[in-house]
Amino acid sequence: MAEAITDQHVAVILRVFVRRCDPMLVRLRDDGEPVEVDPEDLLAGSSIGPADPDVDRSIVDKVKSVVASIKRPGMKGWSQLPIDERVDWWISRVGRFTSLLASVTGLAGVWGDRLPLQDMLGSASQGLLLCAIASERGVDDIGVKVRLLGSVLFDRDIDMETARGKGDAAADEEMVAKLTDGDDAPVEEVEEPVKGKRFGVKAGFKWLWRQARILFSITGELEKRPQGRFYHKAVGMLPVVGMAGDYLGERSALKRAAKRGSKWLTQQGIQ
Template sequence: MAERITDRHVVSVLRPFVRATSPMLDALRDSNPFFLVRKALPAATRSAADDEDDRQLEKVDKSVRERLRDGLEHVRLPGTEAWAAMTVAEREKWWVNRVGRFTVLIASIPGVGGALADRLPIQTTLATASQGLVLSAIGLENGLDNAERVQLIAYVLFNREIDLALARGDKDAKADEDAATADLTQELDASATKHGRVTVKAAARTLWRFGKTLYALGEELDKRPQGRFYHQVIGMLPVIGALGDYLGERSALKRAVKKARKWLSKRPSTGTGATR
């Protein structure tokens, strides 16, 4: 019989995960891994990714470039006026539709191998990481700090009610937590150093690192929201199994978000925006 996984162990895994999702989410906002060009920000807040966008558009007529960027100011992307005017619910939907599609697509790729791939932990770990990443984004949009996001993810993915004091982590384990967080984000750091932005490849590899660290929770991963039974049937078929897995993970992600919103609606409004 497998040893029972305690709440303390869940927290020890989720704290580095949650901390690592912050730069990952920043990268997905700022570096456009979906190849979307957003309007350049004022000079004081420009990033290397903005400069890279400008270099890519150097051969485009200046007036055309200005019209393009003025037009994109009204597109709902982070850093635009349209984004600033969005409600929390609208931003949550953006994360689910844009980032959710990206991460769920990666999570469904192992399904190309049909039932054989489903015997491996690859899809489960990536799909759990995908859900955790989107849940972390939703937590940030609702003003949750790191500990509160640990609580949210533990509840939605593992049906655990984690005490807030426990979710704040063990001070004696801070060095280990810092090291684990750095390991999870090393692909992001390397990509930013080399390219001035986070590439799709680096984001995908980081999601894989997220999945591997969550795999330490073993059978707990089976508690996460799942797709419909017919998605699982399609997922067992060669070649088209990827489609079944994709649809299944999209359905599972929607269930996870619904469960998160239910948790948020019942909790006291105590988000501090701190990083603990």
């Protein structure tokens, strides 16, 4: 009979997981995109200026309207947006980044049968999103984030003292290495943005896989995570269209994780 997985075991895994999410969230927020664009500055730098009498002001106003409607972290007014709108942005951003990667496990052959790859990658995806949602609500306390992930992903009510641990990141890393039989690679910095170059799929999968490997020692808990609907699983078992079913299932599961996470934070009095 397998030994029961304790809250202490889960907490140390999640502390390492949460710490490694921070640089990725920064990368996903930025991704080489401009923080703010002023249409007047664009016109001033062109062959016509904003004060040019031949310029149709309605065009300038339309450009301003379009630019103003594009909201993303770092832009003016982002923090004033309703929390639901900010969460929706993250669901879309993280979903595009991770759901496809988590759904390709059907191509893994024998490894897909031997390891719970989709649950590992899907849990890593949902954990990243939950960290983003917590950050949008101003949560910096690693203990709160660990409790959040423990509740939503594993249906565990981890007490705050256990969740925070002793605050020794190096000891947590060492413990994770032991729990994973030394299989977990040391943390690597997320690649720095390169001007004009977007974050690639290869680098994204490498990071997600490293996060998934952290969760390997608690694989018995991973099936508790929010899942897609039953019909997504049914489609996922079919040849040819199976990957599409898995992808839609992961997208659905990500939204359910976000909903549960937002509800948990609200219940803790975190708005």
